[in-house]
Amino acid sequence: MTDATDHLTGDRIWTWRTPRHRLLLWAGWLGLVALFVFCWQVMTRGTIWAFVQDAPRQAADITDRMFPPALGYLPELMVPLWDTLNMATLGTMLGVVMAVPVAFLAARNTSPSPRLLRPLAMFVIVASRSINALIWALLLVAILGPGLLAGIIAIALRSIGFIGKLLYEAIEETDPRQIEAVTATGAGPAQILTYGIVPQVLPTFWGITVFRWDINIRESAILGLVGAGGLGLKLQASLNTLAWPQVTMIMIVILGTVVVSEWISARVRRALI
CATH class of the missing domain: 1.20.5 (Single alpha-helices involved in coiled-coils or other helix-helix interfaces)
Incomplete structure (x- = not known):
């Protein structure tokens, strides 16, 4: 002023x-x-505006072909749905196992080597967050072949950055007075970590894990588009054959799965935090 x-x-x-x-x-x-x-x-620059002008008519035509959904196709989606849930769950668990030590190495108050190990851990977190799960899946499908294993590892590698970043920030925000109280009893580094830091970040850790699992269900539902199995594989097959009623049924199943996972995630986070 x-x-x-x-x-x-x-x-x-x-x-x-x-x-x-x-x-x-x-x-x-x-x-x-x-x-x-x-x-x-x-x-x-490369847009063909004639296609853009015709887009409403094409969208209305495809929408008309997508309804009614192919309800008889639902039983065939149960196994791919189970595969998708397993991919998200196992990928999240594997990601947590790898992200927890990375988070403790990245946090300023727990890193044993702020000049060497902390920058390395931060690089791992940034690299994981920079590459989308679909890109991880493309690379892993080329290396391991198509299947759920490639999807599980892709989900895990993508989860490291998300879980590691939020967890190391929670570790840095711990109350130093509780750590000082544990230190004053003559506790060693492992005991300080166990009794001074872990109890403070544990609710946040579980909340982050459940939240990431919820996200991974959405991501694993489309990894089949690149050969990683699950609902995405069925979606790709239906799109290739222009089976639009089947596409609608798959989208309904994905939507219902995401809604249920979101409800479970919200209830668990409310109970923990």
Whole structure:
């Protein structure tokens, strides 16, 4: 906030920003608009606008073909649904096993080597979060072949960054007074970790784990598109044969699974936190 003088009355007028700040603000908005226009031109350079104009008619045609859903196809989805749930659950468990030590190495107050091990752990977290589960699955299917194993490992590798980041932040936010109290009893590093830090982060840990499991169910449902098994494999087969009623049934099953997992996740987090 600044002040200026009215030349007619001589009174001081308070303004929120100086003229220089207002000019910079308008220049910033102008630059943002110019950047948006430039990005829009780059993104739409190869767009065939005739297809865009015809998109509503095509969408209405596909929607008409998708209904009614193929209810008789539901029994064939039970085994792929079970595979999807197993992929999400086992992938989450494996991700937790790998993420917990990484989180303790990344936290400033628990890392044994802040100059060496902490940057390495942070790199693992960033690398895991930077690569999507579909990309992990593509690489692992090429290495291990198609199947659930590739999907489980892909889910686990993707989960390391999510769980590790939230967990190491929770470790750094622990109450130092409780740690000091445990230290004052003559406890060693392992006992300080067990009785001073772990009890404080345990509710957060379980909440993060359940939340990630909920996310992994959604991701594992589509990993079959790249050969990792589960519902995505059925979805890919139905799309390839243009079996739209089957696609609708698969989408309904995925939606129902996500809704149930979200309900379970919310109830568990409410009970833990």
